Amino acid sequence: MEKIDIILKNAVVKAIKQLYNSEVPISQISVQKTRKEFEGDFTIVVFPFLRFSKKSPDLTAEETGKFLKENIEEVYDFNVIKGFLNLSLTHQYWQKFFRNINSNKNYGFKTQNENTKKIVIEYSSPNTNKPLHLGHIRNNLLGWSVSKIIEAGGDKAVKVNLVNDRGIHICKSMLAWKYLAEGKTPKEVGMKGDHFVGDYYVAFDKEYKKQIAELVKNGMNEDEAKNEAQWMKEARIMLKEWEQGKEEVRSLWKTMNNWVYKGFEETYKKLGIGFDKIYYESETYLKGKEVILKALKDGALRQKEGGTVFIDLTKEGLDEKVLLRSDGTALYMTQDIGTAIIRYEDFKFDESAYVVGNEQDYHFKVLKIVLEKLGYDWAKNISHISYGMVELPHGKMKSREGTVVDADDLIEEMIQTAKAKSEELGKLDGFSEEEKNEIFRKIALGALKYFILKVDAKKNMTFNPEESIDFNGNTGPFIQYTYVRIQSMLTKAEEQGINELNDFENIKKFEEPEISLLNKFYDFEEVITEAGEKRNPSIIANYVYDLAKEYNRFYHELPVLKEEDFNFKKFRLSLSEKTGLIIKNALDLLGIEVPERM
């Protein structure tokens, strides 16, 4: 079935040709949904046609409308308001449309075909020196959701995680543990491994600060003190030893990282996300070094007197970028170059996307250029899905100031809130503890995920830990509730012996809320496409909220199960069922589950 906005656009081209003997480019025709307060389904803006018609906006709209009404069978009527041509479609059209999408359980989703692209999506990418916080949650939810949306658009998404398991920051935790822990393990103290290791990272920082202060007091300037502090010197030695493969260092490193991985796995599981492949920087950074050293030998890169290898990007409007430290150890960029190359060898992707915060916009710009300059043709297919920071009302999260919102804590709090709220409403009496906990979990995560994903990924967002995330209004639970209500009604219908909903006969006239719902159904396909192109889950989130809102209005204004006319009843049940299905499918794209009762 051809999409109606395409039909309308082509019809407008014909109209302008016939009425004004002019060719209007299809790109200049804007077909949009008619705003609620006006009569009609679709609206055409006629201002761009005035130069052809040489007539007033109203008259142009009037003439175009008349042509469409007479020549396009789907157009039932039209009205003109201030140069906007509002078109109403026939109930036959809407009926045909509904029957059409009803026969398709996956309406809105595309399947893979010969044009399917393979898109590798890197997301999460944690450091193994501290537990995950709210910023990582945003990253994880975005990565997961974008992957889902890409698949819904008919492409293949390969989800990869790049664990930053080596580097100076890890050495800091290791060093502090060595000095302070007296050999204790997370198990012994009953802590999640990532939190345990994170505590030593903080401990390092505390001691390091103390050492800097001491040196400054003795007359050293601050920059120098940062370099000369004892623990920092030792951490650097440790990094060097690690790269040289010193057994003792490697062994401690392995042990501590494994503690962290166990903790991460738990958090990922709670968030309901996962990966197709996990990369470790410790396994890829050598590739980066190798490539850079080779390029140096071939004369593609240069070296400073201290031995630092760098690339000059000043011609590109950027700066000089160091690719290898003077002591030969690798940097973030070194490693990312190696990882990118290995990833291409592994997947031969059509696109390699990185879900990373916008503070690294520069890094990815440089990464792409460096790889291109090193002669990797596929580097042009690298993209950065850049997202904004999660800020607190008083600014950034800072671990030193103890203002970091911990991921595990937040999830747990959400579950407790969901539980309290649910028990207050008392709708789950008669369920087993296990069933109830499952429902609390779905609601809690629904609230959290929706709260984060409804905001345009590109933008910074504010999270106020003082105010708990809402469960009313524009929220995940509101949408879940709408779904649950529908299921409850469908169950009752079934009990009444109504099984086949879609065999309703022709509906002569629709009520306004019914048309509005059908209009919303119509949008779903395009919403998925747009969300995929823009790599932006918030488009899905806003859509599914609108749909749920629209349904609730329908639900309040029109009887469904209580409708006496059996044909209308089946039709409305069918509308309800479809709404439920779209809600479920759309929420799934956001990684949000639906409960059957709440």
Next chain:
RNA sequence: GCCCUCGUAGUUCAACGGAUAGAACAAUAGUUUCCUAAACUGUAAAUACAGGUUCGAUUCCUGUCGGGGGUACCA
């Protein structure tokens, strides 16, 4: 200094260059003999400022003011 971003109701978020700038929370007034009131219906409330381009600007351009980020031999 240079570069990149963002400034929309009290608050958190929406708005392919299109109509009277939408929601939600908070405030306030209502709706349960009615399919789950985690719902629905009202009221009040906003485009930082000054120019420009346009039939039309929250959206594009310039400037001012204000926030955030980057410009590391950190990640």
